[in-house]
Amino acid sequence: METTEIVDLITVVIDGFEVSVPKGTLVIRAAEQLGIQIPRFCDHPLLDPVGACRQCLVDIEINGRAFPKPQASCTIPVEPGMIVKTQLTSTVADKAQKGVMELLLINHPLDCPVCDKGGECPLQNQAMSTGRSETRFEGVKRTFEKPINISSQVLLDRERCVLCARCTRFSEQIANDPFITLNERGALQQVGIYEKQPFKSYFSGNTVQICPVGALTGASYRFRARPFDLVSTPSACEHCASGCDMRTDVRRGKTLRRLAGDDASVNEEWNCDKGRWAFKYVTAVDRLTHPLVRNEAGVLVQASWPEAIAAAAKGLKSNTSAVLVGGRATHEDAYGYSKFARIALGTNDIDFRSRLSSDEEREFLAARVVSSTTTYRDIDRADHVVLVGFEPEEESPIVFLRLNKQVRKRALKVTAIASKLSIGVEKLKAEFVKVAPGQEAAALSSQALTAQSIILVGERACESAGVLTAVAALADSTGAKIGWIPRRAGERGALEAGAIGNLLPGGRPVTDAPARVDIAAFWGVPTLPAAVGRSSDEIYAAVNSGSIGALIIGGVDPLDSINSAAALDALDKAFVVSLEIAPSEVSARANVVLPVAAITEKSGSFLNWEGRARSFDAAVHDSLNRSDLRILSMIAEEMGAELNLGTVTAAAKEIASLGAWDGARASMKPVNPTVASTLSGNQFILNSWRRLLDLGTLQKGEENLAGTARQTVAVISPHRAQAMGVADGDLLKLSTTHGSVTLAALVEDIHDDAIWAPRNSRGSQLLVNLGAGHGAVVTVVKL
Amino acid sequence: MAEIEPLKSSDADLKKVEFTQVDQPGSVGLIGHMKGFWITFSTIFKKPETVEYPEVKAPTQERFHGRHQLNRHPDGLEKCIGCELCAWACPADAIYVEGADNTEEHRMSPGERYGKVYQINYLRCVFCGLCIEACPTRALTMTNEYELADDSREKLIFEKDDLLGPLRAGMLMPPHPMYPDMDDSNYYKGDVLGAHPSQEVNK
Numbered sequence: 001m002e003t004t005e006i007v008d009l010i011t012v013v014i015d016g017f018e019v020s021v022p023k024g025t026l027v028i029r030a031a032e033q034l035g036i037q038i039p040r041f042c043d044h045p046l047l048d049p050v051g052a053c054r055q056c057l058v059d060i061e062i063n064g065r066a067f068p069k070p071q072a073s074c075t076i077p078v079e080p081g082m083i084v085k086t087q088l089t090s091t092v093a094d095k096a097q098k099g100v101m102e103l104l105l106i107n108h109p110l111d112c113p114v115c116d117k118g119g120e121c122p123l124q125n126q127a128m129s130t131g132r133s134e135t136r137f138e139g140v141k142r143t144f145e146k147p148i149n150i151s152s153q154v155l156l157d158r159e160r161c162v163l164c165a166r167c168t169r170f171s172e173q174i175a176n177d178p179f180i181t182l183n184e185r186g187a188l189q190q191v192g193i194y195e196k197q198p199f200k201s202y203f204s205g206n207t208v209q210i211c212p213v214g215a216l217t218g219a220s221y222r223f224r225a226r227p228f229d230l231v232s233t234p235s236a237c238e239h240c241a242s243g244c245d246m247r248t249d250v251r252r253g254k255t256l257r258r259l260a261g262d263d264a265s266v267n268e269e270w271n272c273d274k275g276r277w278a279f280k281y282v283t284a285v286d287r288l289t290h291p292l293v294r295n296e297a298g299v300l301v302q303a304s305w306p307e308a309i310a311a312a313a314k315g316l317k318s319n320t321s322a323v324l325v326g327g328r329a330t331h332e333d334a335y336g337y338s339k340f341a342r343i344a345l346g347t348n349d350i351d352f353r354s355r356l357s358s359d360e361e362r363e364f365l366a367a368r369v370v371s372s373t374t375t376y377r378d379i380d381r382a383d384h385v386v387l388v389g390f391e392p393e394e395e396s397p398i399v400f401l402r403l404n405k406q407v408r409k410r411a412l413k414v415t416a417i418a419s420k421l422s423i424g425v426e427k428l429k430a431e432f433v434k435v436a437p438g439q440e441a442a443a444l445s446s447q448a449l450t451a452q453s454i455i456l457v458g459e460r461a462c463e464s465a466g467v468l469t470a471v472a473a474l475a476d477s478t479g480a481k482i483g484w485i486p487r488r489a490g491e492r493g494a495l496e497a498g499a500i501g502n503l504l505p506g507g508r509p510v511t512d513a514p515a516r517v518d519i520a521a522f523w524g525v526p527t528l529p530a531a532v533g534r535s536s537d538e539i540y541a542a543v544n545s546g547s548i549g550a551l552i553i554g555g556v557d558p559l560d561s562i563n564s565a566a567a568l569d570a571l572d573k574a575f576v577v578s579l580e581i582a583p584s585e586v587s588a589r590a591n592v593v594l595p596v597a598a599i600t601e602k603s604g605s606f607l608n609w610e611g612r613a614r615s616f617d618a619a620v621h622d623s624l625n626r627s628d629l630r631i632l633s634m635i636a637e638e639m640g641a642e643l644n645l646g647t648v649t650a651a652a653k654e655i656a657s658l659g660a661w662d663g664a665r666a667s668m669k670p671v672n673p674t675v676a677s678t679l680s681g682n683q684f685i686l687n688s689w690r691r692l693l694d695l696g697t698l699q700k701g702e703e704n705l706a707g708t709a710r711q712t713v714a715v716i717s718p719h720r721a722q723a724m725g726v727a728d729g730d731l732l733k734l735s736t737t738h739g740s741v742t743l744a745a746l747v748e749d750i751h752d753d754a755i756w757a758p759r760n761s762r763g764s765q766l767l768v769n770l771g772a773g774h775g776a777v778v779t780v781v782k783l
Numbered sequence: 784m785a786e787i788e789p790l791k792s793s794d795a796d797l798k799k800v801e802f803t804q805v806d807q808p809g810s811v812g813l814i815g816h817m818k819g820f821w822i823t824f825s826t827i828f829k830k831p832e833t834v835e836y837p838e839v840k841a842p843t844q845e846r847f848h849g850r851h852q853l854n855r856h857p858d859g860l861e862k863c864i865g866c867e868l869c870a871w872a873c874p875a876d877a878i879y880v881e882g883a884d885n886t887e888e889h890r891m892s893p894g895e896r897y898g899k900v901y902q903i904n905y906l907r908c909v910f911c912g913l914c915i916e917a918c919p920t921r922a923l924t925m926t927n928e929y930e931l932a933d934d935s936r937e938k939l940i941f942e943k944d945d946l947l948g949p950l951r952a953g954m955l956m957p958p959h960p961m962y963p964d965m966d967d968s969n970y971y972k973g974d975v976l977g978a979h980p981s982q983e984v985n986k
């Protein structure tokens with residue numbers, strides 16, 4: 001239930017019109033309510049007022065006493081009895097604004113024809129509305145070297161800067177990455193970076209978007225297009241479960257840039273650099289364009305759609321089959337796979353978790369997460385946020401921004417239960433509860449929470465036995481809310497769609513007979529399979545043991561599995577139908593390959609970690625590829641089952657009319673934490689997570705973006721470093737029985753028993769190289 | 784809502800329609816006819832204006848709007864900076880431009896940016912000249928060439944190669960570096976008068 005907040009209203013007069021606004025509202029914002037546009041550069045509703053550009057000068061009078069000079073309307077809050085005259089009614093304000101504009105343009109180069117901002121530039125627009133048509137300046141303009149790279153993806157042209165300080169304020173206040181600042185004074189004042197530290201922020205793209213001139217531009221969009229060339233489509237980000245609202249700009253069928261959309265309840269006006277700049281994976285790779293079928297000689301050859309569909313249907317029908325759908329499918333597609341598994345294949349062997357997972361997690365998802373309603377708003381109101389198995393800055397950047405906002409605004413208490421003190425946790429000024437990897441459960445139970453608190457659990461929590469049990473117990477004993485934050489955009493949607501062995505769509509437990517009857521009646525089939533399905537790893541194992549003969553796989557990378565060798569063996573052995581956008585490990589081993597549309601080419605929706613639908617339309621229309629749903633429907637029809645999901649709209653309608661389960665939730669069997677491993681001399685317990693910018697499939701072809709990825713290091717504690725004689729930069733060889741990796745050492749605050757390395761960065765790729773996840777024992781040798 | 788009543792035949796009475804009678808001009812008379820034929824007759828003694836095209840080609844007016852040309856700086860670098868202002872100005876959407884970065888190794892024009900793709904679709908072009916007015920570097924001008932007919936759509940989309948002006952004496956084929964000790968503003972001021980030997984890149 002929403003509580004209404006009581007606010008004091010203050011009435012002021014602007015240009016002769018009365019307006020009542022909440023106390024504390026700035027004059028410029030009150031004027032906006034009346035539709036009066038005061039020109040501005042530095043003012044931004046989400047940043048602290050600074051009054052740097054002086055463009056928004058207006059005449060103000062309070063209770064008959066006028067200010068002697070025009071005042072900056074972006075820094076003055078409304079007061080009772082205030083009378084404001086803007087440029088529309090006051091010649092003084094108008095003259096002042098024109099004067100400021102003239103001064104701003106003195107040093108601004110006339111290079112609009114080569115500037116990326118040209119055509120969508122607040123300075124251009126306001127120079128037209130508020131500036132003079134002819135310059136009176138006859139001197140020489142100040143020049144700087146142009147442009148300079150302040151990171152591999154952001155270029156700075158200091159000549160164009162109007163010193164509004166939006167970028168520096170964003171970096172300091174919103175992203176908490178104060179890597180850029182205003183240096184020097186007077187005419188030489190300029191934005192600069194610390195010499196030894198480039199602008200390596202995960203959020204640097206936002207500064208490009210909010211720059212009111214062309215001073216900050218993105219390297220990958222540089223000179224690519226003009227605003228009038230672009231067709232913009234509102235879209236949703238497919239990279240993580242934060243659920244950012246986005247805008248995709250396409251020129252002639254090719255995505256050229258993506259911008260953060262404005263959704264106050266989710267991403268406000270921000271997004272992360274991955275969401276902004278990682279979109280070439282669709283065009284940088286050789287896309288699959290035609291269906292492929294493996295012939296008798298064992299070679300994949302081009303086939304027609306009917307041939308390929310028939311071959312797929314035949315193979316799936318003549319074997320015991322299972323479904324693997326990666327966590328990147330849209331909600332509708334996941335629903336399609338879920339329905340396909342139950343109706344066409346008659347099995348519950350379906351799993352969207354193509355990553356490390358556990359049965360405890362599956363039960364936790366069914367008992368606690370499906371249909372849960374923890375939201376960003378709850379973070380805004382929380383008294384205490386506990387992070388476990390979750391690294392917000394790396395795994396869900398917008399959640400990090402939200403936490404950071406509340407920490408900055410009202411000193412929200414954040415507790416991180418982890419082995420390593422990360423940069424993000426440090427920036428949140430969080431209490432760091434240091435535990436050995438695998439021992440998070442014990443630390444959880446000692447947290448004192450209230451019903452206002454939130455436990456944010458990452459998908460990695462499943463990698464330590466007992467953590468999710470402890471989370472559930474803590475939530476029960478304190479009334480705190482749980483927010484489960486997966487890394488991939490489609491996981492929550494796939495969970496709600498029942499693309500998992502123990503749940504049917506809408507959170508209906510497979511083991512619950514009335515729930516099965518409910519769905520069977522809705523789908524118009526006599527019965528549904530009653531046995532709980534296998535998980536991803538169990539499905540691979542079942543293929544290798546011969547009890548499953550065929551797989552239908554969409555958007556899965558077998559190398560994300562802890563035992564990738566077993567996964568690849570299974571793909572070799574089984575009859576595989578692969579639905580992919582580009583050639584992959586799966587499609588190379590498949591018997592039938594069916595090309596599908598990428599996210600930009602289709603419509604659909606993701607459910608973000610809150611369960612909020614983030615729907616989007618196709619941004620690129622001339623693609624020949626088809627949605628997963630339609631292909632599944634065709635295969636099902638060929639197999640003699642009726643899926644009836646020809647279009648995304650049809651699927652969305654079906655999901656909506658199905659609704660959530662109102663019966664009893666599945667329960668969860670408690671799992672005990674594993675006993676801490678005893679370590680000998682040079683042994684460590686591995687702790688790792690994926691970084692925001694790494695070797696992820698969706699970051700292919702983005703060299704500029706990869707340039708700001710954090711360094712690949714192995715982090716060990718000062719105590720152990722001393723014992724081993726290791727200093728920063730020394731090479732460490734981490735090995736398991738499976739293999740080894742060699743990484744540069746970094747001595748930092750981490751549990752003495754633990755060693756941390758990024759899971760999938762350049763040079764690490766721990767799952768493939770070590771075959772080890774969180775909590776595994778590794779032997780470390782200094783080279 | 785009120786019902787709309789059907790129209791009855793008595794509502795429309797053709798006899799009540801008003802009209803105005805327009806006076807027709809009368810005959811011009813014999814003198815009038817003579818005046819007209821005199822013009823025809825006198826033309827017999829005038830010098831004919833027609834030429835035996837295509838054997839003979841009369842020059843156009845100096846400012847006739849013909850095919851476009853992309854000009855070069857005196858050292859051979861292209862003037863086009865790929866700003867797309869011509870495409871923006873074009874009322875017929877006949878121009879397509881893609882800009883790109885100049886690098887030290889691959890410099891096509893002075894400054895940061897050059898036009899990588901430049902196309903004019905002469906099936907759309909109306910030769911209004913707004914594009915050459917919009918061009919901030921005088922890169923785009925119009926020649927007097929008017930023989931643009933062809934037999935396919937593809938041939939009538941002119942690429943950058945078709946539009947670029949010829950290399951004249953003293954010009955070098957880009958890519959090559961800028962004139963030593965000069966920057967883009969020197970180019971625009973006309974300080975560069977020809978190529979410098981150091982600009983010649985070893986092929």
